[in-house]
Amino acid sequence: MSATPQRATLLRLALVYFLYFGQLGIMTPYLGVFLDGRGFDSIAIGQLIAFITLTRIFGPNLWAVVADKTGKLLPILQLGSLLSVLAFGLLFVFDDYWGIALSLGLVMMFWTAVLPQLEVITLNTVHSDSGKYSRIRLWGSIGYIVCTVLLGKALDIFSSESVIYASMLVLAGLTIATLFLHQPPIMQSHEEQGSIWGKLKAPVFIVFILSAILLQVSFGPFYGFFALYMRDLGYSGQQTGWLIALGVLAEVLLFLVAGKIISRHGIKRVLVFCLFIAAIRWYLLASAAQYFAVLILVQLMHAVTFGLAHAASMQFVHGFFGRKYQSRGQAIYVSISFGGGGAIGNYVAGYLWQMEAYYTFAFASLSALVAGVIVLTLRSKEFVFKS
Incomplete structure (x- = not known):
């Protein structure tokens, strides 16, 4: 009786990994192409990518504090994914340097809420079984490869704006997919907290x-x-x-x-x-x-x-x-x-x-x-x- 739900749970997690890393497969290689298409020079492109990269310093720690205090990992994951979609939508509105910087900065800030919570949920779902975890995580790499290749072809056919249309599609799919996840009981740590x-x-x-x-x-x-x-x-x-x-x-x-x-x-x-x-x-x-x-x-x-x-x-x-x-x-x-x-x-x-x-x-x-x-x-x- 429990085998089918378990398999369905693993498939849902695999789909979320596929879409999450698929989005990385779009933005990581092709963000520069999109910005170039919007008319920015290399200095501005470097500054914008550096700016959103800096949010990787603050974002994970901010969401980690919220997760530790509330224990509600799945709602944080879902909220981060939803807010990423909304922030990304600003790229269809703004065309200037600061507007795009604001949009991308917000996207990355919310985006950093997704993977840490997903990792914890997955590891607790498979009870730290490294074999099952690896098979689920593999779908992330497959998603990255598929989206990278497909978008590369799209850029040959369409304009550099393909980057944001594809991203919105994948982000929306990710947000929907997270609604079908379930948060398992999280193992609590009773280790002492000290200075490192x-x-x-x-x-x-x-x-x-x-x-x-x-x-x-x-x-x-x-x-x-x-x-x-x-x-x-x-x-x-x-x-x-x-x-x-x-x-x-x-x-x-x-x-x-x-x-x-x-x-x-x-x-x-x-x-x-x-x-x-x-x-x-x-x-x-x-x-x-x-x-x-x-x-x-x-x-x-x-x-x-x-x-x-x-x-x-x-x-x-x-x-x-x-x-x-x-x-x-x-x-x-x-x-x-x-x-x-x-x-x-x-x-x-x-x-x-x-x-x-x-x-x-x-x-x-x-x-x-x-x-x-x-x-x-x-x-x-x-x-x-x-x-």
Whole structure:
């Protein structure tokens, strides 16, 4: 009797992941194309993307406080999704810099309410069964790939405004899909709440977070200007979509063996390897993007520079902060590296793009290279933690 409802519950969760990451597959690669179509130059594009990236620092922490105090994760998820749709609708009204900045800033602020609550609901639904969770989460990557490829084709046929029409469609679908979810009982934590200041002052954490920031700085030009770069080099929107999808597919496949790689070689070696590969990736993009075979290689490197690097970083956070500070440690890592580092990368890229694409991605390469050198300064045993 319970098997069918359980399967239906898992399918509903998979659909929400599909739509959530499908929206990321639209906005992350193609926001720059949309803004370019609205007549903004590269400086304004870099500033706007940096601005909305900064909300990743404040948004998750704000919603986390509300979730912790109320315990109503599903209503917060649903509200965040609904408000994202309404805020996104402002893009059909505003056409000026500050109007678009307001709209995108509000979208990201509300959008950050969705995934953290969805993750907790999913993990409690599957009772932390990693196998079931992975199968559900996989649909997020599938959604990203499908929406990226389809929108790339749409850009070949229609205008850059396709980005916001597709986004509104997917966001509306997401909001509707969340109405069919159910919140399971949430396991309460009775661990002591204490200060983690001592952890944050540790040299190994300072080095780790600095390298994480620099890695995300290096991703800024890619997220903000890759689609524009491909268009300027004469590649079609569909080719760009398939290239982005290839990177995500490679990332998913590497995730399946990332744990074994990290266990065999250790966190430090893996991080250094990923950072140096990132430096090579961005320099190839700067100097040889006119060759399609090089672009394929560059996108296959996404498996290492994002997938493996993220897996190693998660293992570091898990081991370094331990059970007591696990959630707060992860929030600090995500907020500072993805929010702060991503904002810096996009902001600087906007100015460098005025000079030449080569300097933009060469800057990304240098950022990743410096990050790798910084991690090399520590001993490997400082990245080893007791279970």
